[in-house]
Structures are given as C-alpha cells and as structure tokens.
Amino acid sequence: MDTLTNNTTATTAGATVEITASVLNGVRDVSVLNASVVVVVTALALSAFDAGRTFLNRILWFFDRLLGGAPHTVSLPGPPGLPIVGNLFQLSNGHVPKIAEWTKKYGDVIRVSLGEREAVFVNSHEALAKTIVQQGPAYQSRPTFKLFHSDFASSGIWTVGTSPFSERLTRTRKALSSQIAPRLLPVYTPVIHPKLKKLFAEILTISQGPPVDMAEKLHRFGTGQVSEQLMGTPLDDDMVGMLAENETNIFRQRTIGSPARDYIPLLRGAGWIRYSLGKALGIMNWSYDEKEENARAYRKKQQVYINKMLGGLKERIESGDQTPSILGNILRQGLLKEEEVLLASYTGIAAGVNLGYSLTWIIGYLANRPDLQQNGYEAIRDVYNDEAPLPHDYDRVEYVRALHLEGSRIYTPVRLGFPRQTLQGASYKGHKIPEGMLVIMNLMAGNRDPVAFDRPDEYLPERWLQGRKGRTDTYEVGGEKLGVTHLTYGCGRRVCPGIDMANRGLYSTLVLLLHFFTWERQPLGEEEKKHVFPPFRAERECSLEMDAIGDTATPTEAQAIPWSAGIKFHCRDPEALKVWIASAET
Numbered sequence: 001m002d003t004l005t006n007n008t009t010a011t012t013a014g015a016t017v018e019i020t021a022s023v024l025n026g027v028r029d030v031s032v033l034n035a036s037v038v039v040v041v042t043a044l045a046l047s048a049f050d051a052g053r054t055f056l057n058r059i060l061w062f063f064d065r066l067l068g069g070a071p072h073t074v075s076l077p078g079p080p081g082l083p084i085v086g087n088l089f090q091l092s093n094g095h096v097p098k099i100a101e102w103t104k105k106y107g108d109v110i111r112v113s114l115g116e117r118e119a120v121f122v123n124s125h126e127a128l129a130k131t132i133v134q135q136g137p138a139y140q141s142r143p144t145f146k147l148f149h150s151d152f153a154s155s156g157i158w159t160v161g162t163s164p165f166s167e168r169l170t171r172t173r174k175a176l177s178s179q180i181a182p183r184l185l186p187v188y189t190p191v192i193h194p195k196l197k198k199l200f201a202e203i204l205t206i207s208q209g210p211p212v213d214m215a216e217k218l219h220r221f222g223t224g225q226v227s228e229q230l231m232g233t234p235l236d237d238d239m240v241g242m243l244a245e246n247e248t249n250i251f252r253q254r255t256i257g258s259p260a261r262d263y264i265p266l267l268r269g270a271g272w273i274r275y276s277l278g279k280a281l282g283i284m285n286w287s288y289d290e291k292e293e294n295a296r297a298y299r300k301k302q303q304v305y306i307n308k309m310l311g312g313l314k315e316r317i318e319s320g321d322q323t324p325s326i327l328g329n330i331l332r333q334g335l336l337k338e339e340e341v342l343l344a345s346y347t348g349i350a351a352g353v354n355l356g357y358s359l360t361w362i363i364g365y366l367a368n369r370p371d372l373q374q375n376g377y378e379a380i381r382d383v384y385n386d387e388a389p390l391p392h393d394y395d396r397v398e399y400v401r402a403l404h405l406e407g408s409r410i411y412t413p414v415r416l417g418f419p420r421q422t423l424q425g426a427s428y429k430g431h432k433i434p435e436g437m438l439v440i441m442n443l444m445a446g447n448r449d450p451v452a453f454d455r456p457d458e459y460l461p462e463r464w465l466q467g468r469k470g471r472t473d474t475y476e477v478g479g480e481k482l483g484v485t486h487l488t489y490g491c492g493r494r495v496c497p498g499i500d501m502a503n504r505g506l507y508s509t510l511v512l513l514l515h516f517f518t519w520e521r522q523p524l525g526e527e528e529k530k531h532v533f534p535p536f537r538a539e540r541e542c543s544l545e546m547d548a549i550g551d552t553a554t555p556t557e558a559q560a561i562p563w564s565a566g567i568k569f570h571c572r573d574p575e576a577l578k579v580w581i582a583s584a585e586t
C-alpha cells in the first residue's frame with residue numbers, strides 16, 4: 001500500500017513538474033512571440049519614416065560591424081550589400097561592368113563595402129578632377145593589404161606605387177622622378193635601341209611563319225626595356241623572361257577585392273584555425289595556403305634578380321663605369337639611403353609590366369584597322385620621306401602620337417588605377433570622406449566618360465590631332481582647343497611619374513612597326529597556342545574588334561590582360577629592315 005501511495009505521490013509530483021514546465025515554456029513562447037511581434041511591428045513602423053529607417057540601419061550596421069562588416073562613416077549613396085561581405089562578391093564577375101551599373105544607379109562617387117573595408121569609388125572624369133586632383137594632399141596615401149604587403153613583402157619595402165605616404169616614399173619618388181624626367185630620357189636611348197632592333201629582327205622572322213600571339217614578345221620587350229634603363233646594362237634573354245613572368249605574377253596579386261580573406265576577418269580566423277589544426281594533426285593541405293606560398297616564392301625569386309642586378313650595377317660604378325641609368329645616377333649622386341635604393345629598384349622593375357600589355361592591346365586592335373595603319377604609314381612618310389623614322393624622335397609624327405594616346409585611353413590597362421587612401425579628411429558635394437578611407441579611382445570610367453570625350457567608345461585618333469585634347473567636336477581652326485587629357489596614368493599627387501617613359505616606349509615601337517610592316521588578325525594554329533603567354537590567355541581568342549571589356553581575360557584583376565590574338569605580319573621591305581637592323585645608328 002505504502003509503495004502504491006509513494007508511487008502515486010511521485011507520479012503526481014512528476015506530472016505537476018511537467019505541467020509547470022510546459023506552462024512556463026508556453027509562457028516563454030508567448031513572451032518570445034510577443035517580443036518578436038513587437039520587434040517586427042516596431043521595425044515596420046520605423047521603416048515608414050526616413051529617420052526610422054536610418055535608426056534601423058544603424059542597429060543593423062552595429063551588429064554587422066561586430067561580425068567584421070565595414071563601418072559606415074561616409075554618407076555617399078551606394079549599393080546595399082550583404083552582412084559581413086558587403087558588396088565584395090558582387091564584383092566577382094568583372095569590376096568595370098558592375099561599377100558602371102552602380103554608377104548609373106547611385107551617381108559618380110559612391111560608397112561600397114568590401115568586407116571589413118569601407119571604400120569610395122570615383123567614377124567620372126569630373127569627379128576624379130574634383131577629388132583626387134583638386135584636393136590632392138588629402139588623397140596622397142596608399143592602403144596596405146595582407147597578401148601583398150605582408151605575405152609577399154614582409155620586409156616593409158614594397159614599391160612606390162604600393163607604399164603609404166611617408167618620408168621614405170616621398171624621397172624615393174622624388175629621386176626616381178628626377179631621373180625619368182622628360183628632358184633626361186634621351187640619355188637612355190643607347191640602352192633601348194638594341195632592344196628595338198632585337199624586337200624588329202624577331203618580328204621579321206615571325207613574319208615568315210604562321211600567325212603568332214605577340215604578348216610574350218611585347219611583354220619581355222616592355223619589362224626588359226624599363227629594367228635596362230634602370231640598370232644601364234643589357235639583360236640576357238633568360239633573365240628578362242623570368243623577370244617578365246614573375247613581375248606579371250606579382251602584379252596579379254594587387255587585385256581589388258581578392259583574396260576574400262584580406263577583406264573578411266571571419267575568413268582569416270577560419271584560415272588560422274584550419275592552419276593550426278593542420279599543423280597539429282599533420283594534415284599537410286590544411287597547413288598549406290597556395291596564395292601565401294606563391295607570394296613568398298615570387299618574392300624570393302624577385303630578390304635573387306634584384307640583388308644580382310643591383311650588385312652588378314654597384315660593381316660597375318665602383319670600377320668607374322659612367323653609363324647613364326636611372327639607378328646608376330641615383331647611386332652616383334648619393335640621392336637615396338640603402339633601403340630607399342631597394343624601394344626604387346623594386347619599383348623600377350615592376351614599372352615595365354604595363355607597357356607590354358598596352359602594346360598588346362593597341363597592336364591587336366590595329367591589326368583589324370588597315371585604314372589606321374595606312375594613315376600612320378603615310379603620316380610617317382610625310383615626315384621622313386622614304387627613310388626609316390627615328391624611333392627616339394619622340395612624337396614627331398603627330399598621327400603616331402594620336403594612335404598611342406587613343407590606344408592608351410580606350411584600353412586603360414590599369415582599369416581601377418592603384419588604390420589610394422586618404423591622408424586627411426576630404427569631401428565631395430557636401431559628403432565628408434574621412435582620413436584613412438580606401439579610394440578607388442575608376443580610370444576606365446574616366447577615360448570613357450561621355451562628358452569628357454565625345455563618342456567615348458570609338459577609337460578616334462582625330463581627337464588628339466592638331467592641338468585637340470580628347471574631343472573631335474570642340475576644335476575650330478584658330479578657335480579654342482578645349483578638352484582634357486586621358487587618365488590612363490592616374491592623376492593628382494601620386495600620378496604615374498613614368499608617363500613620358502611609357503609614351504616613348506609606345507611611340508618608338510609603333511612608328512617602326514607602321515613603317516616596316518602591315519599586319520592582320522588570323523587564327524592561331526594549335527602549335528602557336530602552346531606558346532601563348534601567360535598560358536591561360538590561350539583558352540580564347542579576342543574578337544577582331546578587341547573589345548576592351550568583352551576581350552579582357554582578367555576582368556577582376558588589377559591589370560587588364562587580353563585573351564590571345566593571332567597576328568600575321570607582312571614586311572613591306574625586308575631588305576630595308578635588315579639594313580636598319582644592321583646600322584650603327586641609334
């Protein structure tokens with residue numbers, strides 16, 4: 001009986017506890033439900049007013065920021081993004097078209113969230129002038145990124161174009177600029193001339209075979225040419241090949257929005273945990289990060305050739321060599337300290353990379369424009385009669401100058417420039433842009449801006465002829481010569497100091513090519529596809545029009561590299577070319 005009573009009591013107590021728990025749960029559920037209803041109703045009510053929406057956004061931004069999203073310090077309009085990642089992945093199908101879409105919707109200066117980084121994108125010619133140029137001192141720093149500034153170059157010596165504002169940067173930029181000033185450039189022509197002869201001898205040989213893709217030759221020519229002017233001595237082919245490939249790989253690390261972990265702290269945390277677990281458990285591919293390992297390998301390789309080249313230059317100087325060269329002059333005049341000399345060296349070696357790709361785009365485009373080739377040929381004949389043009393007689397043939405200026409504008413090989421960071425507060429149309437803000441200069445948009453350039457998507461050399469600047473419709477004989485310059489080399493305080501050097505490289509190559517050759521597009525054969533550089537370009541061939549957007553193989557990278565393009569050259573007069581190659585003239 002007692003047992004029965006005890007059991008009954010226990011059962012009753014158990015049931016009571018269960019009932020109480022379920023009542024409490026019910027109450028809690030009702031409270032949660034009520035609270036949720038209150039939150040939703042309040043949110044809906046708030047969202048009906050501007051001030052309410054702002055308040056709600058601030059709450060969301062607060063939690064987003066806690067999880068590693070970007071701050072919201074700028075009131076400029078811009079695309080809404082996802083929590084934590086912001087707009088980062090919206091850029092992953094191609095920078096230029098997506099930013100053009102945003103510009104259309106939100107205006108020419110917009111706020112964008114790139115993971116934890118807040119950024120301002122400047123997307124028109126006028127807006128670039130009003131910000132980067134007119135408020136120059138505020139926009140003169142550069143941001144740092146983990147992959148490039150830490151994994152690749154942990155020594156703290158990067159390049160001038162990737163260095164934040166500092167005294168070391170200013171001194172090095174000044175010294176470098178003084179040695180590539182337009183009036184000094186002719187002293188380096190004895191170094192460049194043999195490179196031109198070598199390139200044209202190669203093109204003569206190529207013209208006797210099947211069509212080829214020219215990027216490797218032009219890239220080696222561009223990078224080699226700048227490096228040799230830097231060091232004042234010819235570099236052997238293997239060295240130039242290795243250097244051109246490595247510097248392309250290094251430049252490709254300077255991509256806005258990639259790798260994602262440079263922008264998303266949670267990804268960095270996850271990567272660190274995976275790495276530590278991999279180490280502890282001996283799981284090799286967990287403790288291996290391909291991008292980081294590649295970055296270190298590129299730097300190691302780079303240090304070998306920089307040290308070799310710099311060591312050689314110092315030895316030559318010690319033994320009394322007086323050959324003019326950019327770094328040689330800097331060393332002889334004692335313009336820089338040791339680490340600044342290194343900074344200048346890394347900068348100079350990297351600087352030629354864009355020259356090769358500019359030439360690849362322009363020559364590829366002209367292959368399908370026999371009319372422009374013919375105009376160029378005749379313009380050269382008007383100046384030099386039937387003599388070979390002097391390649392270093394810079395911009396003497398106005399039409400060739402117009403061809404290279406227009407090619408640089410229309411293709412803009414560094415589409416988003418090199419990223420900037422504000423050094424002090426700035427503003428745009430009443431919106432404050434605080435110190436430390438990442439600023440992206442959309443040079444491609446500036447160069448295709450219909451307000452600055454009429455018929456902006458057409459390749460019109462005329463816009464640079466007879467004193468015109470960028471426009472075909474604002475010039476009258478004896479009238480005003482209005483217009484603007486193109487923005488391919490950036491603008492403002494950190495504008496490219498190598499503009500004249502780059503333009504000379506484009507002019508000298510084009511003037512000789514137009515004089516000695518005609519060329520056309522033809523499909524690449526299977527064998528020739530194997531030699532396309534870098535190899536990923538062989539996956540497709542550019543359209544005949546060489547569309548700057550549709551034919552870019554690297555739409556999300558710092559540098560716009562075209563897909564492959566088969567070119568067949570025809571030499572107008574092989575004997576005359578051989579005579580030019582054999583001549584001692586520079």
Ligand code: HEM
Nearest residue numbers: 160161351354355358414418489490491494495496498502
């Ligand atoms: C076609 C070839 C070239 C193109 C398209 C190009 C383009 C650019 C661009 C877009 C910038 C960023 C400018 C800015 O932020 O406003 C830049 C910076 C720079 N360029 Fe060039 N460049 C070329 C050739 C050269 C050459 C031959 C040199 C010579 C040494 C050079 C040296 C530099 C340096 C040192 C900077 C960094 C400036 C700074 O941050 O203060 N570039 N270039």
